[in-house]
Amino acid sequence: MLPREVLRRVREIQVRTGRQVADVLAGQYVSVFKGRGIEFDEVRPYVPGDDVRSIDWNVTARSGEPFVKRYVEDRQLTVMVMADVSASQDFGTGQRSKRDATAELSALLAFSATLNDDKIGLALFHGAIEQYIPARKGQKHSLRVIREVLAHGNVQTSTETKRRRWLPFGRRRGWWRTGRQATNIAGAMQFLMSVTSRKTICFVVSDFLDDDFLPAMQSANRKHDVIAVLVTDPKEIELPSVGLMNLKDPETGRTTQYDTSSAAFRRTFTERSQTRIDELQRTFGRSGIDFIHIDAQSDVVEPLVKFFRMRKRRMRR
Secondary structure (H helix, E strand, O other): OOOHHHHHHHHHHHHHHHHHHHHHHHHHHHHHOOOOEEEEEEEEEOOOOOOHHHEOHHHHHHHOOOEEEEEEEEOOOEEEEEEEOOHHHHOOOOOOOHHHHHHHHHHHHHHHHHHOOOEEEEEEEOOOEEEEEEEEOOHHHHHHHHHHHHHEOOEOOOOHHHHHOOOOOOOOOOOOOOHHHOOOHHHHHHHHHHHOOOOOEEEEEEOOOOOOOHHHHHHHHHHOEEEEEEEEOHHHOOOOOOOEEEEEOOOOOOEEEEEOOOHHHHHHHHHHHHHHHHHHHHHHHHOOOEEEEEEOOOOOHHHHHHHHHHHHHHHHO
16 A cells, blocks of 8 residues: 555646646657557559569469558657665755656656557666566556656565566676665666567666766667666765764665865865766766766756757758
């Protein structure tokens, strides 16, 4: 049974994002994401006026009558949201946490997919795969995707151990930690490759506080359309001047004290944080992976629309 608070937030997101999808995103989504193109449907008898280039000569030779191949346009897409639910995603200094922003982004993508009769799926990961929902169509399914992102951590599933066996990982940073105390983006990409045979539009939503994930994302991007979505909180980039502050890493549990009254410290902190974001964008760009930056305390729609417009311009070249 889901907590009442989770259900209330799901409803709020449904109302808010549903209007945004209808008013802003629907046309943008359709214009930048294409189906797999023309696919073979059937062989039928030749009718005068058919293009002779479509004749199936093998069937014609066997039957003694002319037959043509019929093709249809396959527009249906499969969209997969790979959402990081590690402990660092719970951080938030305003009205919502990074996980709340992830849920709203997931809602925008899910409702856009539903409006276009596409499939939407979800994988929640941290140091392992926490939950996997195969891609399906329909508004009811879209609401489930949103609900699972929000409800994570509030509702424990009896199949948690089984799910974690889906995503093994070796000795790397954080290998001794389990569950939400670690982040394994590379493992999540390996999982994606193991469960999807059809080309998928994959949004990897994370704060990317992890190491050595780029080769796995590059490999997945060769088969799928991988889009990296970085979610940050403003206080992760610019600290306030409040004197001594204890900062705790939610994934390692390590606490360090800093003097935020020092202008030099705050400046260095901001420079390093911004450098990390810029380097992520450059690295993904060199790898052919699109990049979106979401501020957890700001509008989620604007960066998504900006991304759609960028894709549209690139398609016209």
